[in-house]
Amino acid sequence: MVTSLVPTEDEVMLRDAARGFLQESSPVSAFRANRDAGRTYDSGLWKEMAQMGWTGVLLPEDAGGSDMGHRAAGILSEEMGEVLAASPFISTAVMAATALKGAANDRLTGIADGSSIYALAVDEGPKHAPLRTGLKAEKSGNAFRLSGRKVFVADGAAATRVLVLARTAGSPGEAEGLTLFDLDADRAGLSRSAKHTIDERDHAQLDFDAVEATGDDVVGEVDGGMAALATALKAGQAALSAELLGVSAGAFGMTTGYLKERKQFGRTIGSFQALQHRAAHLFSEIEITASAIANAGRMMDESPEDAEIAVSIAKARATQTAKLAVSEGVQMHGGIGMTDEFDMGFFMKRARVGAEWLGDYGYHAARVAAARSF
Amino acid sequence: MASFSDDLDQFRSEVAAFIAEKCPQKLRDMPANERTICWGGKRFNFSCDEQRIWMENAAEVGLTAPRWPTEYGGAGLSRAQEKIFREEMAKANAPSPLESFGLWMLGPALLAFGTHEQKLKYLPEITNGRVRWCQGYSEPGAGSDLASVQTRAEDKGDHWVVNGSKIWTSYANKADWIFALVRTDREAPKHKGISFMLIDMEAEGVSTKPIKLISGASPFCETFFDNVTVPKTDDEGNSRIVGELNRGWDVAKHLLTHEREMIGGGGSGAAGGILGSRSLGAFIDTLDETLMDDPVIRSQTMELEIDTLAMGMTLERYKDMAKQGGVGHASAMLKYAGTELNKRRYEVLMSITGSEGVEWDGEHGSLAPEWLRTKANSIEGGTSEVMLDILSKRVLELPSS
Numbered sequence: 009m010v011t012s013l014v015p016t017e018d019e020v021m022l023r024d025a026a027r028g029f030l031q032e033s034s035p036v037s038a039f040r041a042n043r044d045a046g047r048t049y050d051s052g053l054w055k056e057m058a059q060m061g062w063t064g065v066l067l068p069e070d071a072g073g074s075d076m077g078h079r080a081a082g083i084l085s086e087e088m089g090e091v092l093a094a095s096p097f098i099s100t101a102v103m104a105a106t107a108l109k110g111a112a113n114d115r116l117t118g119i120a121d122g123s124s125i126y127a128l129a130v131d132e133g134p135k136h137a138p139l140r141t142g143l144k145a146e147k148s149g150n151a152f153r154l155s156g157r158k159v160f161v162a163d164g165a166a167a168t169r170v171l172v173l174a175r176t177a178g179s180p181g182e183a184e185g186l187t188l189f190d191l192d193a194d195r196a197g198l199s200r201s202a203k204h205t206i207d208e209r210d211h212a213q214l215d216f217d218a219v220e221a222t223g224d225d226v227v228g229e230v231d232g233g234m235a236a237l238a239t240a241l242k243a244g245q246a247a248l249s250a251e252l253l254g255v256s257a258g259a260f261g262m263t264t265g266y267l268k269e270r271k272q273f274g275r276t277i278g279s280f281q282a283l284q285h286r287a288a289h290l291f292s293e294i295e296i297t298a299s300a301i302a303n304a305g306r307m308m309d310e311s312p313e314d315a316e317i318a319v320s321i322a323k324a325r326a327t328q329t330a331k332l333a334v335s336e337g338v339q340m341h342g343g344i345g346m347t348d349e350f351d352m353g354f355f356m357k358r359a360r361v362g363a364e365w366l367g368d369y370g371y372h373a374a375r376v377a378a379a380r381s382f
Numbered sequence: 383m384a385s386f387s388d389d390l391d392q393f394r395s396e397v398a399a400f401i402a403e404k405c406p407q408k409l410r411d412m413p414a415n416e417r418t419i420c421w422g423g424k425r426f427n428f429s430c431d432e433q434r435i436w437m438e439n440a441a442e443v444g445l446t447a448p449r450w451p452t453e454y455g456g457a458g459l460s461r462a463q464e465k466i467f468r469e470e471m472a473k474a475n476a477p478s479p480l481e482s483f484g485l486w487m488l489g490p491a492l493l494a495f496g497t498h499e500q501k502l503k504y505l506p507e508i509t510n511g512r513v514r515w516c517q518g519y520s521e522p523g524a525g526s527d528l529a530s531v532q533t534r535a536e537d538k539g540d541h542w543v544v545n546g547s548k549i550w551t552s553y554a555n556k557a558d559w560i561f562a563l564v565r566t567d568r569e570a571p572k573h574k575g576i577s578f579m580l581i582d583m584e585a586e587g588v589s590t591k592p593i594k595l596i597s598g599a600s601p602f603c604e605t606f607f608d609n610v611t612v613p614k615t616d617d618e619g620n621s622r623i624v625g626e627l628n629r630g631w632d633v634a635k636h637l638l639t640h641e642r643e644m645i646g647g648g649g650s651g652a653a654g655g656i657l658g659s660r661s662l663g664a665f666i667d668t669l670d671e672t673l674m675d676d677p678v679i680r681s682q683t684m685e686l687e688i689d690t691l692a693m694g695m696t697l698e699r700y701k702d703m704a705k706q707g708g709v710g711h712a713s714a715m716l717k718y719a720g721t722e723l724n725k726r727r728y729e730v731l732m733s734i735t736g737s738e739g740v741e742w743d744g745e746h747g748s749l750a751p752e753w754l755r756t757k758a759n760s761i762e763g764g765t766s767e768v769m770l771d772i773l774s775k776r777v778l779e780l781p782s783s
Contacts, residue, residue, distance in 0.1 A: 268780065288777075377683070
């Protein structure tokens with residue numbers, strides 16, 4: 009059993025500080041401005057996050073980190089989700105930082121000071137499936153030669169470094185024989201093409217054409233890549249769930265605000281019971297999901313090796329709740345909710361991308377079922 | 383009285399040893415169901431001697447009311463200690479030593495609104511299982527609109543005369559006392575003329591009539607008051623009214639909040655039952671291994687398992703929040719979501735047991751009656767729709783029409 013899911017004083021302070029900063033520096037209008045300018049993220053905002061210690065949230069102090077932990081990373085992600093602040097935070101500060109925890113200090117300081125942007129390249133098809141990795145890393149002497157394609161690589165276009173999962177033995181579907189490589193993003197033979205996704209963030213396809221790597225580039229053990237990656241994936245899934253909770257809360261806040269001001273039939277529409285009950289149901293779903301998010305963060309901090317079920321409950325719940333929040337958000341706003349001029353659509357599109365990234369509802373539900381022995 | 387350590391690790395071993403020693407093995411070997419619940423009271427028939435022994439042993443150290451102060455018969459435990467106690471009981475497969483409306487409802491009301499003397503008089507006889515209480519709230523004309531209660535108590539100087547009828551009084555025919563909402567001022571606005579009164583079920587003029595439900599059981603009664611005399615103060619000088627005269631609605635609201643948390647948490651006929659501490663998946667494994675090949679059942683079951691686990695975390699979170707300063711009207715969320723979830727759970731259980739599940743007392747025991755019973759979960763203690771009203775008006779602050 010984890011410690012209480014109620015936030016500590018430090019956590020309350022962290023949330024307040026993050027909220028204050030993001031409302032000032034990165035309101036939803038900033039996301040719109042970035043979208044209109046074709047920017048997938050704001051590098052100035054990223055630098056400020058680094059200065060505040062957010063990029064080092066999971067890194068030890070001797071690597072320049074602030075070592076606040078996964079629950080703290082979740083709180084930051086949630087606040088970013090609420091205002092749709094786009095950044096490579098989850099790819100870099102959460103997943104890469106976790107995967108590289110045992111690596112050389114210079115890799116970590118690059119993350120902590122914000123100079124490195126990492127992308128994690130795992131999936132090769134339209135659904136998250138690390139074990140189905142087929143991208144080959146052929147051994148030639150002391151080196152490896154990587155060939156194949158990775159898709160839906162978050163922050164893949166802006167990344168300065170890429171963590172890529174490759175097959176050094178066995179065949180797709182097997183957990184053994186996978187190796188994790190840490191490569192600079194401009195290595196010869198690696199081409200990256202940005203995909204224009206509905207959430208307007210950075211997603212890329214990465215093509216590896218005989219990309220050279222050495223033993224120094226391997227994270228963890230050769231053929232034991234999943235051991236190095238498993239905790240990082242869980243950390244990313246926990247943080248992404250928190251972001252989706254924030255997306256839900258953001259959409260919900262807009263919706264209840266609208267219910268209190270919009271008038272039809274000579275009444276404020278929030279006085280109609282049909283809408284009140286939809287809003288109250290949504291509130292309940294968000295509250296329940298918030299518990300799962302807090303629990304996942306606590307488990308990652310206190311007992312990461314046992315955290316899989318907690319993380320999957322969080323991601324499964326967050327996916328469904330965000331879907332409900334944005335659908336209800338559009339419906340309760342009526343026609344204006346369908347317009348680009350209004351922000352609700354941004355929440356809907358981010359929720360859809362977040363639903364797929366790092367495992368959809370079915371992927372995580374199956375993991376819960378397996379852990380609960382059915 | 384034994385006292386337990388404040389150190390949580392030490393407390394865990396102490397309380398585990400207590401359960402091992404004081405809860406008879408035979409009781410722990412019995413499958414838990416409606417019949418094994420220990421209700422206590424003057425007229426209670428213990429299902430076996432061991433049930434009585436465990437109740438008395440637990441009451442002796444206050445563990446029938448773990449959080450209540452020791453001076454009122456509780457064990458004075460912290461929330462963390464109580465959690466540990468419940469965990470250790472589950473581990474040892476020990477049943478709850480005592481359940482009752484006194485523990486769930488009247489006790490919390492007295493602790494919040496009663497005088498020190500009222501607490502000294504009524505609470506210990508609840509914790510030691512000697513007096514069983516029932517709740518007199520709803521009336522035929524006052525369901526969701528509870529504040530329109532018409533049962534009236536007329537002021538006759540040194541006593542009240544009570545007339546009227548209550549409905550849905552759980553186990554009124556087995557209870558020793560009733561705490562009831564009665565109208566003591568018929569001129570005042572409806573919320574302002576109600577008092578929270580304690581009435582002896584043995585008093586002249588009180589009668590009960592069980593109501594048979596769709597589940598075949600009769601846990602609820604109609605309770606009639608026909609010129610019932612209720613003294614204003616008892617022999618020790620204690621008032622028969624909890625809180626202030628005509629301010630019973632405040633007590634009722636406090637209790638309703640409490641009841642909502644409890645029903646949401648799976649008390650009062652909810653959950654547990656056929657599953658016990660097993661997961662849905664583990665239960666299904668005992669049925670037929672091909673069941674999970676049905677993609678619809680598999681998918682419903684997985685969703686239910688996720689939502690059940692998340693709801694469990696939410697209950698814990700809200701309990702901790704309540705301890706730190708209260709959750710207020712948001713407890714309506716627990717009631718709404720918890721009961722709707724429990725209904726879903728029993729629909730799935732009925733679906734996976736198929737034709738075996740539709741027998742009154744077949745292979746799966748009382749599954750069918752339990753399933754039918756869950757339908758009341760989202761009605762009793764405020765319907766789901768009333769809960770959604772409370773959430774929208776009090777928590778989301780949406781406008782009234």
